[in-house]
Amino acid sequence: MTRGDTLEARPPVTLYHDGHCPLCQREVTWLEGHPRRAHVRLVDIQAPDFDAASLGTSFEAMMGRLHVQDAEGRWYIGMDASRALYTVLGYRRLVWLSTLPGITGMMDAGYRWFARRRLRLGRWLKRRRQVRDRG
Numbered sequence: 168m169t170r171g172d173t174l175e176a177r178p179p180v181t182l183y184h185d186g187h188c189p190l191c192q193r194e195v196t197w198l199e200g201h202p203r204r205a206h207v208r209l210v211d212i213q214a215p216d217f218d219a220a221s222l223g224t225s226f227e228a229m230m231g232r233l234h235v236q237d238a239e240g241r242w243y244i245g246m247d248a249s250r251a252l253y254t255v256l257g258y259r260r261l262v263w264l265s266t267l268p269g270i271t272g273m274m275d276a277g278y279r280w281f282a283r284r285r286l287r288l289g290r291w292l293k294r295r296r297q298v299r300d301r302g
Contacts, residue, residue, distance in 0.1 A: 171266050173250035176237045178206035180255050182248075183234040186211035189289030206255045232282055246278035 182198070185191045198207055211217065212229050219226045224234070235248040243251035250262045265274050281288070 171263075172241075173243060173247050173266070174254055174259060174262055176235070176241070176243065176251035176254045177239050178203075178255040179208055179238055180206065180251060181208040181210055181236045182252055183210050183212050183229055183236075185230060185285075186213040188285055189293050190285055191289075201256060203256050207252065245282070246275045249278065 184195055186195075195209055198204065198209065201207075212219065212226065217226075219229050222236075232245040233248040235243045235251045237243070237251060237255070246265075250265060254262045264270065
């Protein structure tokens with residue numbers, strides 16, 4: 168799959184997200200109010216009835232990187248999952264920019280950095296917000 172293939176993602180897409188991640192939950196809240204909300208089905212991989220094996224993967228793999236599946240059954244993982252999601256939400260120009268040579272590598276590296284630290288960053292932001300709200 169090339170980076171440009173993410174521009175071919177077809178709605179509706181299924182976004183598999185971590186319901187315990189504060190940053191992921193902020194994104195889900197934003198998606199729930201989005202004008203193209205009908206283009207995205209949300210599945211919390213932390214839900215008790217979620218079964219990653221039924222999708223041909225593992226819970227650990229899905230926790231490590233974002234997963235999106237489009238209406239044609241194509242899987243997008245990591246930064247490509249974000250690109251596919253934003254394509255179906257109508258942000259094709261931004262997605263296209265993220266596929267340009269040089270930018271692609273930087274965005275993919277940034278995603279990998281973020282994915283490894285997302286839980287820690289989410290907890291830090293939550294504490295920071297609590298301190299700000301008290302003070």
